[in-house]
Amino acid sequence: MDYRKPSFSFFSFFTIILCSNIPQISAVEYPINVWPKPTTFFWPNPQAILLAGNFTISAPEHRYLTPAVDRYLRQVLMEHHLPLVNPPLNLKSAPPLTALVITVADVNSPLTHGVNESYSLAVPSSGENAILTAQTEWGAMRGLETFSQLVYSSPSSVACGLYISDVPLFMHRGIMLDTSRNYYGVKDLLRLVKAMSMNKLNVFHWHITDSHSFPVVLPSEPELARKGAYGESMKYTAADVRNVVEFGMEYGVRVVPEIDMPAHTGSWAEAYPEIVTCANMFWWPAESDWPNRLAAEPGTGQLNPLHPKTYQVVKNVVHDVATMFPDELYHAGADEVVPNCWKVDPSIQNFLSKNGTLSQILEIFVNTTLPYITSLNRTVVFWEDVLLDAEIKVSPSLLPPENVILQTWNNGPNNTKKIVDSGYRVIVSSSDFYYLDCGHGDFVGNNSKYNQPPGTPQGDGDSWCGPFKTWQTIYNYDITYGLNEAESKLVLGGEVALWSEQADSTVMDPRIWPRASAMAEALWSGNRDETGKSRYAEATDRLNEWRYRRVTRGIYAEPIQPLWCVKNPGMCNTVH
Template sequence: MEKEKKAKWIVIHSPALLIALIVNQFFIISANADVFLWPIPQSISWGAGPPITISSHLRITFPRHRDLHRAVVYYRKLMLSEKWLPVQVSAKPTSPTATVAAANYSLTWLQIKVRDISADLQHGVDESYSLNVPDQGSRAKLEAMTVWGVIRGLETLTQLIRMPSGKSKGEPIIEHGVSIHDKPKFAHRGLLLDTSRNFYAVNDILRTIRALGHNKMNVFHWHITDSQSFPLSLASEPLLAAKGSYGEGFIYSNKDVAKIVRYGRTFGVRVIPEIDAPGHTASWAAAYPEIVVCNNQFWVPPGVDRFANEPTPGQLNPLNPKTYEVFKNVVDDVASMFPDTFFHAGADEIILGCWKNSTDIQKFLKENHTMDEILTRFINTSRSFFTSHNKTTVYWADVITSTEAKVDPTLLPPSSTILQNWNGGSEKTKSLVQKGYRVIASDVDWFYLDCGFGNWLSNNTNLDQDFNNDPNNTYNWAPQGKGAGTGGSWCAPFKSWSRIYDHDITAGMTSEEAKLVIGGEVCLWSEQSDGVVVDSRLWPRTAALGESMWSGNRNEEGRKRSGEATDRMNDWRFRLLRRGIGAEPLQPLWCLKHSHQCDFEQTF
């Protein structure tokens, strides 16, 4: 019996890798279910004939490449074992519903071709692919310019496969005569996850990256550190994590980072680190109190300017030379751990009250200097830390737009600087691209996944009021704000999947301006989330961004298509569950079983 188990797997290393799974003969079964693809491809044509089975003796041949090998092993297993049965049948099918006649062949061979096997996983890499499942014969073809395009095609191929309606056993089926030509609309399709305020286990991060790959998203923006904790172990600055983390068991090692980066490549997901500075750095003070100002103080002291937007306060002191010694060591270590050419350097939310609390900075300001000069000194001095590693620096747009402290845009060359915009919508994004910057759209009003979950600050008596007696129905960060109407969530309301889906990040721009918007990211700031709830916070809402960034959010008539996408999104949510992702429900199950009967307007 043991010998039989070992004989099932045969891996042959030749000019191409061949993976074969040997089992019994296939048999033909009927199909009466639709195909639901997410994100929907840019171009797809369907054959008129019945589906065919996927042979259990499926061969996949492909060029020798370490990351591609891991991806093929994963997706081949998924193709043969997922046994997906769609939850509902669309009233407007995306593929023909077929009555099967006996076919004399099944899909036995997937042939993969890559034109540029050496192209690395970096921003702008070609992710296009062509997939053809033949009208006749048993060989499907997947062709792409790069390995990363192949991985996108493997995801699509996997979603084409399903079980016949009403059947839970037997062999899966696939439409034949299918031709797909696909590529992303935006090069940057990402998710920011904050691991400082609450810690996420490595497996939580790996699962999140895998889900990103399933949604053809290609960026995991890892907001690693913040004021609350410094959970990353660094060889040259070990005290930062040893003293600034939440303690043993709440630290990411070099080995952890390597595992996360390697896993990301399996799914075509880049891992971009963010070390936010000079703000959001109170956690550094545990190791180096001399370089952090206003630490160990209450964040909103009575009668003076606030020290932070939220606890705990602390910002690096740009006037202290020691600051740059420590910061350079941090950048050097982090740059060596993450191969991506992007490095996010933060630079958002400088709080003047904190810097003003420093005697050094008070003296500097009395000498007719400004807060802008202090931030400029930090940015100008630290930029070489990134460029020495050939990194393109990403900053939050605050660095040039903040009313608190900002840098002259001429000092941040657009050729080596990308700005991430988190407020002001497409109008602000437009103003940034008009200055020549490439921009990542992450506007709080559409793309913040932590909004709408209520207040997390304790002892806030401003929430102790009648909802109906709160005429403004608003809440600001400050204790003086009102908040009964929104439960104290500063960025309420909750951002639904359709709100995320329908947002146009290039609205009002010319075609040339829109080219500088490289894509978008949804953001999960983790004051109220950790690994226990991360799946439901992220999915399937993040999938909405995945499709809008991959193939757009409008149909052929130019109309927003979130209504049309509801059936596919509902089905995709259940498929994510099958794949081990705890995505939250979007509608009652009745709505899934009665297509478009839960629409508010009858348009289909």
């Protein structure tokens, strides 16, 4: 497939969409950009018609769909997007398009995992109304986004005959953002949610707390943020959380909270030092080997599962977070429990001296907290470590698959296979493919690794998960690789992850975009053509155009090529 777009004499005075008749053929090539690519696109005779000055969008009244309709109507009338490469469209002599009519079969579908996001869009060539049909309001929002991307130029006009039938391959398509290591303002989070909706991503996984800070203010445990946040201006109040959650609903994006525990909880020690082991200790004692460290990275601290007060605090935290975040998923972390951090505590030393094990201590914690979380009508997501860690893990008998989802981050497809073979649903966030922080070097100071003679090769630059994950690497990853059909059904989807040791709001957009867009298309409509060949090559021109359009919408995505390549389609390919 070749998506190179020959230039033509563009209608600079019109905003145009695309149009045609509606035969049953697949438009393998189409001269405009829709991202992610729809699963079915019928449009053999690309043409355009004017968009009427009094163009309207009508839809059933709904708390979230109605503002979405208003938002998209303003956008299609006012965006006046001029593409980098003019699509070869002929302006059809036909009455202008005056309306897009939306019909929704079920306007009461809650925004939950598995909600129907399918839609169909038809723009007739006769000047009749365009029709967008969807099973739910959330599918209608996806169709509105597609419609908005079909609009080009200035001041206003539209297309004819186009037909799209669209449905995502995977139900869970998300971004994980860590706001503990470095702080992101609420406006940054809202901008992220808006950008996710543009890409038809539907889950914002908010990794709120970690050892470094506890920025969310909880009604039952206000001391955790008062003492654990970086500062008064770097907290998320209950009103802030409501703002993010409500904004997400308006854009069809669920917000899933993560309160990581029992590891990654050093920030809790500022308020409750008695329940945290090895808090504020140097993470890697001098002259010790890597296995003898106290944390996976600076800083230290793990909840003590043997201390009764631990569960008083944890239950208050879980209750408040579940109240603030209505989503059915609750991410409870459980990754990277480091043995020595527990071993320095006297009560744990005593437990171990009586033939107890560290895995039994983790089991005590999970067996006490998991039933409480599920009693709040939540399905719990754990990082894969709780089942697959080599040293400290939980018996599968304590992790009922009907109540537990595992998120994989290590060892690529191999761990995905292990998880589904154990009967668990899985969310894929492989660090080999989906970690957006990789490739930026190490962040620890006074590192003797750098005390080398000039010219010494640095390999991956000491980034633990280097190299940098390019958009092509992300796009080409098949998250069900090596799985049979039954196993593949347990793969809910995937998330790219931005851990924030070396990121904050100043670099958020370019660190995430357009690489997250690559995952968005792969999880929405796949990354291969009808012959099974990867389509990243033909996606390049479309992603260039999409990145440019995103920038005009206020999302500062990094470029993937020199502008010259975009202006000269095909000239930067390795094969002409």
